[in-house]
Amino acid sequence: MWAVISLVFGLVEILVGLRFVLLLLGASLESGFVTWVYDASHPLVAPFGTVFGHVSQVIPGTIPGSYFETASLVALVIYGLVGGLLVRIMTPNSRV
Numbered sequence: 001m002w003a004v005i006s007l008v009f010g011l012v013e014i015l016v017g018l019r020f021v022l023l024l025l026g027a028s029l030e031s032g033f034v035t036w037v038y039d040a041s042h043p044l045v046a047p048f049g050t051v052f053g054h055v056s057q058v059i060p061g062t063i064p065g066s067y068f069e070t071a072s073l074v075a076l077v078i079y080g081l082v083g084g085l086l087v088r089i090m091t092p093n094s095r096v
Contacts, residue, residue, distance in 0.1 A: 002090040009083025015041045016075050026066035041072075048074040 019041040027034040048071040 002087045005083065005086050005090060009079055009086070012044060012079050013076060013083070016044055016072055016079065019045065020069060020072035020076070023067045023069050023072070026063040028065075044079070045069070045071045045075045048072075048078065 015037065018037050022034055022037060029035055029038075051074050052070045
């Protein structure tokens with residue numbers, strides 16, 4: 001069971017991490033892959049969108065169209081902690 005939990009949370013981390021990097025680098029929405037990553041990761045990031053008051057920030061002097069999305073970083077930390085905790089709970093002979 002812990003392997004399934006690791007796999008699911010690992011895939012969530014990869015998807016949200018890709019979102020963060022693509023936004024940071026100003027990836028083009030004309031790419032089907034980029035659009036798919038944004039659409040698939042939006043429900044995972046949305047609950048954390050207002051943690052710091054603003055979903056994303058344009059950083060002056062960076063690539064045009066790039067954003068530093070704090071919600072993605074918060075989501076990465078939270079999903080990592082929750083996934084790690086669940087794996088630890090489900091692992092036989094582990095102490096929580």
